[in-house]
Amino acid sequence: MPQAIALMVQGTTSDAGKSTLVAGLARLLARRGVRVAPFKPQNMALNSAVTVDGGEIGRAQALQALAAGLAPHTDFNPVLLKPSTDIGAQVIIHGKVAANLSARDYHAYKPTAMAAVMASWDRLTTAYECVLVEGAGSPAEINLRDRDIANMGFAEAADVPVILVADIDRGGVFAHLVGTLELLSPSEQARVKGFVINRFRGDIGLLQSGLDWLEARTGRPVLGVLPYLHGLFLDAEDALADARAEKGETRLRVVAPVYPRISNHTDLDALRLHPQVDFRWVGPGQAMPPADLIVLPGSKSVQADLAWLRAQGWDAAIRRHLRYGGKVVGICGGFQMLGATLSDPLGLEGGATTVAGLGLLDMDTVLEAEKCLENARGTLLLPGGAEVSGYEIHMGVSRGPALDCPALRFADGRADGALSVDGQILGTYLHGLFDAPAALPSLLAWAGAGDLATVDLAARREADLDRLADVIERHLDLSTLFPAAWGAAGG
Known part of the structure; x- marks a missing residue:
């Protein structure tokens, strides 16, 4: 040959x-x-x-x-x-x-x-x-x-x-x-x-x-x-893309923190590109602007990025946001941060320590040696039951009562994530949560903005x-x- x-x-x-x-x-x-x-x-x-x-x-x-x-x-x-x-x-x-x-x-x-x-x-x-x-x-x-x-x-x-x-x-x-x-x-x-x-x-x-x-x-x-x-x-290799593109009238304000070890931030591309969503990355030293939805993205060093989040005052800002009726989504590492504790007994991301999470979901997460790597699809457990698809990449395993009310169910029957009792917080291990054309409007409606334009990320790519x-x-x-x-x- x-x-x-x-x-x-x-x-x-x-x-x-x-x-x-x-x-x-x-x-x-x-x-x-x-x-x-x-x-x-x-x-x-x-x-x-x-x-x-x-x-x-x-x-x-x-x-x-x-x-x-x-x-x-x-x-x-x-x-x-x-x-x-x-x-x-x-x-x-x-x-x-x-x-x-x-x-x-x-x-x-x-x-x-x-x-x-x-x-x-x-x-x-x-x-x-x-x-x-x-x-x-x-x-x-x-x-x-x-x-x-x-x-x-x-x-x-x-x-x-x-x-x-x-x-x-x-x-x-x-x-x-x-x-x-x-x-x-x-x-x-x-x-x-x-x-x-x-x-x-x-x-x-x-x-x-x-x-x-x-x-x-x-x-x-x-x-x-x-x-x-x-x-x-095009999907970014690592660098954050400019999110402040010129848009017309926007109907939903979304913010996300830029942790030092933010990972898979392409999860938020559908929000960044949506013509009716005012999406903003918030970097170190910047005050969190008013928002309808806060998204906590993935992290390669969850404990360290959670400490950074606290140092920036995001813990207090998130609680204030929830008191005023705002919504929060946590994806992978961001989902883990929402729980009661984060444990790394093997020292996979640093020291072998246990730290307190944000305490917004009743669950605990332990980092384990085996990494979950899987493409997945399923159904959002929100009104309308929109289909979602994406992938899992994580070493953490979360357990606790919060998981009794999952955010979605995979096609193989597994439940994933958590939806808080008051309906204000959604957490998941699924990367690509917002990507599916049917999932995006369902999630935006849950966040407070219905009847928005459809964005087909795959077709745009x-x-x-x-x-x-x-x-x-x-x-x-x-x-x-x-x-x-x-x-x-x-x-």
Whole structure:
């Protein structure tokens, strides 16, 4: 069987557009009938997804799989790091928790991680015609070069060509590209086949002299200049998306705290995008504005983020909000915070301690070694019984009288979450709670706003993937990158 075509997209910085470019290329190739798969050797992110083979990968790779017409698989992201502190992370290998390591200990662990990366690579290059590889951060991090598995270390080991993408909207694009190239070794430099400039807005004619200089200075072509795409909605890898988009008249005010270790904040995308919902993230030091609904999202370090919440005065603010008739939703870690106690006897997220929760639901949560990873669908136990679908990713097990009144029931008969007796608090372990078109209006009606517009998050995602692919097809030199698909025969 012939070896798969491979291309690696590396960036001069984090958030330069690597994930987006890979997703767009995957959609383009799939539309051309090419069997294409995404691949990110090592990802560091707190937004994740459950795979078809029962593991966990970065959410960006799940999106790229969707773009390629594939179900997410652990081989698409064999190493996932989920930071639990500033110097430590949970290490996930082939979808399962392998260890909790400090940054220094993980450096020593990298040969083991690299073996997992190459095993996945071998399987993908056998099964697919093309593999699109995404780097992480920047390849020019000199301190991380030794034992690198995320960027040029992988590219060298797998013998993969590289293109560099840089974000011109941030400024300094020529310095980023030239500086990154200069900091690579000669063999690494030889892998760089060209540059892509991302998020350009303005007159391309005014940029041309810079492009000519860049090509003359480096001897490498600018393969394309991609325009800034306003209003593009794609699942974020980690960074919080801007929630303050211009909207018309809004009917419901929703706020959510930005904990230090917030995870799977894409759960709130449907609220952020709803034209009649005024959604706001509230960061450190910011007062909580008036709201109809407070959503406590997931957390990778629930005890630590609960302490942060208290330090910000959110515990008192939530109680005041409830006294005035407001509603509260807790998802996964946010659900756990609503209980009486949080126990971590194995020290999975820090010290082996038990702390008091917010005391708003009569339940206790214990973190256990086995992580629950499951795609799920079911029915909301609210008026109308709307269907919900999503996924579970958690190590906590909650028990107590509050669970006798569940928030939803899964298709397999299991009850999940809790709905308070007064009907003001809803908690669940289901990520993606708001995503289903039928579930969103049901939940918004429960929160106090009925007869709202329907938002179909999946349809919006598909439309924006196609929009992205169309723009890439117009502005990128695809015949150079993929001559078999876009050469003379490809049209």
